[in-house]
Amino acid sequence: MKIIIADDHAVVRTGFMHILNYQDDMEVVATAADGLEAYELVAKHRPDIILLDLSMPPGQSGLIATGKIHEDFPETKIVILTMYDDEEYMFHVLKNGASGYILKNAPDEELISALREVYDGGTYVHPSMATSLVREFVQKDRKLADEDDPFKILSKREIEILPLVAKGYGNKEIAEMLYISVKTVEAHKSKMMDKLHLKNRPELVEYALRKKFLNF
Structure with missing residues (x-):
């Protein structure tokens, strides 16, 4: 050499x-x-x-x-x-x-x-x-894992709403199932997309499928 x-x-x-x-x-x-x-x-x-x-x-x-x-x-x-x-x-x-x-x-x-x-x-x-x-690398891997963990990113209510969105329920249906208003559902969906850096409902559904939220 x-x-x-x-x-x-x-x-x-x-x-x-x-x-x-x-x-x-x-x-x-x-x-x-x-x-x-x-x-x-x-x-x-x-x-x-x-x-x-x-x-x-x-x-x-x-x-x-x-x-x-x-x-x-x-x-x-x-x-x-x-x-x-x-x-x-x-x-x-x-x-x-x-x-x-x-x-x-x-x-x-x-x-x-x-x-x-x-x-x-x-x-x-x-x-x-x-x-x-x-x-250093262990701490970095843990940080990256936390950043991709929906249970650490989303609120409890958002974790309830995400699988329902993925299963095709509309805002009104979700509101009735969780005893909240339609506006509240819409607000939670908007916050979820902001937190997860997603642009629209199809991307939110794709994320839920990838994270196996349909099993919830």
Whole structure:
């Protein structure tokens, strides 16, 4: 695999270059001192992976370079190499296209393993930060599930009305069945469509069918 190393310290670039070039399946094709130079070298060499430091003062940072490189050269995998054991940094770069996040104090074997995993299409996160990443995705999935749960979106009265609408009952019939006024039925239907982002009665019926409200 062809690799570019971007770090503002020459001794770090040289050290990692020796480690990676020693591997039979790795070749460091270039090194950069900041994000702008990293971008230019990616454009020139089109590497498989760029090992990118987050902070490279006074030049362009890895935070900025990550998004630019991912957008213009998506075939190049980005692995962040940093001293920052920070959840916010990790989430930011992963959301902006990075495939790996590893700390500079990690053993050489971990770095090599991480690069191979990313090269094969995987994602690597330093073990000390994996728990935070899992927690973030679990919370996100729960939030999305809540947003699509009619029992958490609709009121009790709306949940009573929805299956009756889906079964084809008119406003007057529903009003009589629930002992409420026709205007109240119409108001609840309007609120349901607003909450569920639906435009008309057919879409409301389709939603009820999808959510199995006809069984109610």
